[in-house]
Amino acid sequence: MKTITNIKNKISEPTTRALRPFGTSIFTEMTALASEFGAVNLSQGFPDFEGPLEVRQKAAEAIIRGPNQYPPSMGIPSFRKAIARKMMRFYGVEVDPDTEITVTSGATEGLCATLLGILEPGDEVILIEPAYDSYAPISALAGAKIRFVRLTPPDFKLPMDELEAAFNPATKAILINTPQNPCGKVFTREELSFIGDLCIQHDCFAISDEVYEHLVYSEGGHATLLSIPSLRNRGFLVSSTAKTFSMTGWKQGYVIAAPSLSRAVRMSHQFITFSGQPALQEAMAAAIDSPDTYYEWLLDSYTKKRAFLCDALKELGFDVLEPEGSYYTLADVRPLGFDDDYAFCRMLPREAGVAAIPSSCFWSERNCAREYVRFCFCKKDETLEEGVKRLRKWLGK
Ligand code: PMP
Ligand code: GLN
Numbered sequence: 001m002k003t004i005t006n007i008k009n010k011i012s013e014p015t016t017r018a019l020r021p022f023g024t025s026i027f028t029e030m031t032a033l034a035s036e037f038g039a040v041n042l043s044q045g046f047p048d049f050e051g052p053l054e055v056r057q058k059a060a061e062a063i064i065r066g067p068n069q070y071p072p073s074m075g076i077p078s079f080r081k082a083i084a085r086k087m088m089r090f091y092g093v094e095v096d097p098d099t100e101i102t103v104t105s106g107a108t109e110g111l112c113a114t115l116l117g118i119l120e121p122g123d124e125v126i127l128i129e130p131a132y133d134s135y136a137p138i139s140a141l142a143g144a145k146i147r148f149v150r151l152t153p154p155d156f157k158l159p160m161d162e163l164e165a166a167f168n169p170a171t172k173a174i175l176i177n178t179p180q181n182p183c184g185k186v187f188t189r190e191e192l193s194f195i196g197d198l199c200i201q202h203d204c205f206a207i208s209d210e211v212y213e214h215l216v217y218s219e220g221g222h223a224t225l226l227s228i229p230s231l232r233n234r235g236f237l238v239s240s241t242a243k244t245f246s247m248t249g250w251k252q253g254y255v256i257a258a259p260s261l262s263r264a265v266r267m268s269h270q271f272i273t274f275s276g277q278p279a280l281q282e283a284m285a286a287a288i289d290s291p292d293t294y295y296e297w298l299l300d301s302y303t304k305k306r307a308f309l310c311d312a313l314k315e316l317g318f319d320v321l322e323p324e325g326s327y328y329t330l331a332d333v334r335p336l337g338f339d340d341d342y343a344f345c346r347m348l349p350r351e352a353g354v355a356a357i358p359s360s361c362f363w364s365e366r367n368c369a370r371e372y373v374r375f376c377f378c379k380k381d382e383t384l385e386e387g388v389k390r391l392r393k394w395l396g397k
Pocket of ligand 2: 027043044045046181
């Protein structure tokens, strides 16, 4: 047999240039630290309690009964119909389940399918920072140039002039998150309409990540992008059942957009995952139709958890920013004598037995909010109590 000799076994860098600037997700890093030190994990945003038993039973029954083969790429009809009913029930927005809804593997894939479906090299995408961790890498993978518009603590006001100036002939899309992770900002109808006007003026699209849509504590509630007339045919609404039904591991998300826009999403979705899991879709279809009492209970329960954690952190000496929505709160660590969120969060699990997220990871520059750390309150009451007890002991209070 012929052998090849004298070759250097050099393996070139496999990661694409676009992805190289992005390290391991901060959620992975902080949850690993929490496990290593047995810390109360108030970092990665997942509930430590199970979602509704009936929903899990429905999924189990569906798995046993079958079918368990590929469902339609766009999602099973009953799930899409339930999503369409929900859009009418909560927002008065009429949506066609056949042509306007695509079920995806969580909001994460929904965002990915949307961005990869519409962006090409040379396009610009406007991201509002603090921006959730997947927005920039996926935009970069698509070859798009990112233009950040920055919101800053403590009020996270949308700078209208800067936003307007960010739009230009290369702008293909703007991506917003309402309620926004990690600052809890909820976009008003006026802000959404302003974005809609800019999208018309520059003939571009708006994408809205609304995974925390049912966790809004401020008066006025949640305004969805698709309820803004100027954005009904230019907007992609990305959402997920993860937070609403406390099952982040199921990854049941979806994208809603006008038929021609949905075609772009479906085009990329079919080559990313092709389809989701039929039994979980069937169970979530029933979950979405839950009575109002379920949604009221969810909000009430999170309202109490939010008050408990914010009050406790204030009492411990943090300067706390109470969120309008989502299940996170930002706490300023300067009153406690610290000034660097990464150093604080890397030390906290070992020293205090509690884990949190350095908030500056959501900004493109570290200096933007390095005094703030993010604590989540999507945890059992006893977990939150234990976390506060440990922080109190560590601070000697
Ligand atoms: N968007 C935001 C703003 C998030 O905080 C998260 C985290 N859950 C996601 C998207 C991801 O959602 P999913 O788990 O449905 O993929
Ligand atoms: N959305 C969750 C958070 O912000 C994390 C999701 C993930 O781990 N990718 O904490």
